[in-house]
Amino acid sequence: MKNMPRLTWFGHSAFMIELMGKVMLVDPWLTHALSPIRPSDLEKVDYIIITHDHGDHMGDVLEIMKRHRKAKVISIFEIANYIGEALREPNRTIGGNIGGPIYVDDLEIVLTPAYHSSARGSPTGVVIMSKEGTVYHAGDTGIFAEMSFIGELYKPSVALLPIGGHFTMGIREAIKATELIKPQYVIPMHYNTFPVIRADPYKFKKLVEEKVPGVKVVILKPGESFEF
Numbered sequence: 001m002k003n004m005p006r007l008t009w010f011g012h013s014a015f016m017i018e019l020m021g022k023v024m025l026v027d028p029w030l031t032h033a034l035s036p037i038r039p040s041d042l043e044k045v046d047y048i049i050i051t052h053d054h055g056d057h058m059g060d061v062l063e064i065m066k067r068h069r070k071a072k073v074i075s076i077f078e079i080a081n082y083i084g085e086a087l088r089e090p091n092r093t094i095g096g097n098i099g100g101p102i103y104v105d106d107l108e109i110v111l112t113p114a115y116h117s118s119a120r121g122s123p124t125g126v127v128i129m130s131k132e133g134t135v136y137h138a139g140d141t142g143i144f145a146e147m148s149f150i151g152e153l154y155k156p157s158v159a160l161l162p163i164g165g166h167f168t169m170g171i172r173e174a175i176k177a178t179e180l181i182k183p184q185y186v187i188p189m190h191y192n193t194f195p196v197i198r199a200d201p202y203k204f205k206k207l208v209e210e211k212v213p214g215v216k217v218v219i220l221k222p223g224e225s226f227e228f
């Protein structure tokens, strides 16, 4: 039986994505109040993608890299350098930049723009493409018109979009983003981890399904998986 591509949400922006037999973590902050697991619970990690260097996204990357000796970080050049130096293992990072396809194993990974801030390098989102399916993780961002290019060029099966407001898009902006990207599925993220980013994912779901026909919104609880 063929493996279905699968993703698992650990709350906030932390996802485990299983594609083409590889296990990728995006923004692995696993020590927040809603996370169902701790870094020591992870069994297999091949790649860790970091969208920007804020603590709620870099999260527990150093600990996970120490526990999983074969794991590699993929991120914007400056963050990759920082992690390589912190671990004294520069060969365990792959630094790229926005818009340039990165090929690893049977995956094609593209860092995308994000309207946000970051101390090291530019903030990004990421598209992970494969024969089994394509996932777009928007990182932390406000809405921007070029999201329509992400939809056109990469045709994501699943888009992971922040809806919590204050630091990122809120529900209104994330609905417009969904309209621009037109993925098959949208999964909301970056909400309800702390009070200033409180948002109702069911309101988001109802409005998307009214305004953007053909897109399904999947609401996960921390720890839940989705096959696509």
Ligand SMILES: [Zn+2]
Residues within 6 Å of the ligand: 054, 056, 057, 140, 167, 190
């Ligand atoms: Zn954040």
